[in-house]
Amino acid sequence: MPNAQLLAVLYMVLSMTSYQISASFAKQLFTVLDPVTVTILRLCFAAIIVCVMFRSWKIISRLPYLKWKDLLCYSAALGLMNILFYMSLGKLPQGIAVGLEFVGPLGLALLSIKHRSDYMWVFLAISGIILMVPWGQALHHQFDLIGAACALGAGLCWAFYIYFGQRVVQQNIGMHALTIAISISALCLLPIGLYQNAAQVIDTQYWGKALVIAILATAIPYALDLKALKQLTKASYGTLSSLSPALAAFTAFFLLGEKITSIQWIALGCIMLASVGVTIRAARQKIA
Template identity: 35%
Template sequence: MTSLRSTPWLPALAVLGSVTSLCIGTSFAKKLFPLVGAEGTSALRVGFSAIVLLLLWRPWRWPLSRQDAGSVLRYGLTLGTMNLLFYLALRTIPFGIAVAIEFSGPLAVAMWASRRPVDFLWLASAVTGLAMILPLGHGSTLDPTGVLFALGAAVCWALYIVFGKRAGHLHAGHSVSLGLVAASLVVVPYGVAHAGAALLDPAILAAGLGVAIVSSAIPMSLEMMAMKRLPSETFGIMVSLEPAVASLLAMLLLGEHLTSFQWLAIGFIVLASIGSTVTARRARPEAAELAG
């Protein structure tokens, strides 16, 4: 019987499935905004995601030191703030644009850690893409407040990566499930205060559970499976396609049509993400050879 390790296209499909599931879940989440607002929708997604992953991973089975608990808490609080800010951005700007802006967070982390001259090319590509998207006086129709929320989510994504690395020695199911519990401490009270009793409607609760499963539980499970079987470079390249996938699915599911100018801007950001991933992964073996 053929194993998953001998069929590399299966893990690659898992990454694509993860990105697609996340984007579909977020697209459907946006349809809940008129009913419970972005705040209430974010509370449903994060709250139900925490419950689902707690039941799935049962993190209480693993010991947790005080230092690790602090790392997971910071990681989770940042994750919750990132989710909330991103959903607030989606109220007024297209999904694909919000994802592209948010990607500037992990790109900034990658560029900060890099010392290779070629990475200035990817930095230039990212800056070009953002300059084309952001409302900088060239007739952009994007809502400035929505853009600021997306930029705030980008900052949180960068911090999320930094804090996540400090908890990286923990089992992924352990840190992610507890991290989502911490994220709930930020998002759920804020969402309840905004949406109130509307969140108790059975139809709304069912929709929120569906969004949580499709946009969190399924993508995280697929990613964890793929990361064990794919080279890090391949995994990073495929995840970098998320802004393009988000834009395409938002067009199909939400009717959000981007201009050619905006598609080109997203292309620059995707190119920067793929390029930085490739050069970062190749730099490690070279550094190891020099050290040896």
């Protein structure tokens, strides 16, 4: 695997690990704040962080010349993905929520496949996702269907996030695209949060935890994602992201004490195997 592509894979692993740790912290915060408020606080702090980090005020003179259609779609996907995922996280175990969310990027990977042999990896990933869901609980109404629907909706937004992220990268504005997207999402959601629950949004006792979550869940992962998208195809990025449920299960176990069944661990194995298979296949095609 070329050094540039290997580095892109490393970016992805670090991004997913940081995000899953933040998700566990956010789930702890759900005991005192609702998921929408946590999302808004996180995005507001993240917008400030990335603006300072990348000195994004330098891009102001170029704003009129940017392709705003792609940027707005990228921003919308980012904002909706975060709200829907946090809503699912408040109703489902973290590993299951992330597993269902992966349906989005997996579908994107499926559309990008060109060789029939690669469908084996997609089949493994789909099998893993099916095994992740406790269908017996779902049939007896012990499994939160609203949470599952939110996770699937987050997955659809994730697919759009990947697609428009690659288009935004082509505008050659670097990490400033991240600042613009997070800022737009935060500015659009903040009035909603203030209207519904202003007391919690402006309560400074929660700002410290929200700041930590913002760093781990937004500033670090999205910056690494944009770097990775420069080297990875939609198929390899989408399927490599299937490591997320495994990382979610591990972090939730260590930080929250959440446990999953043996069948769900088998499901995670299928997903990880699919991830490795498609990523290696994509690397070989690029070399050839």
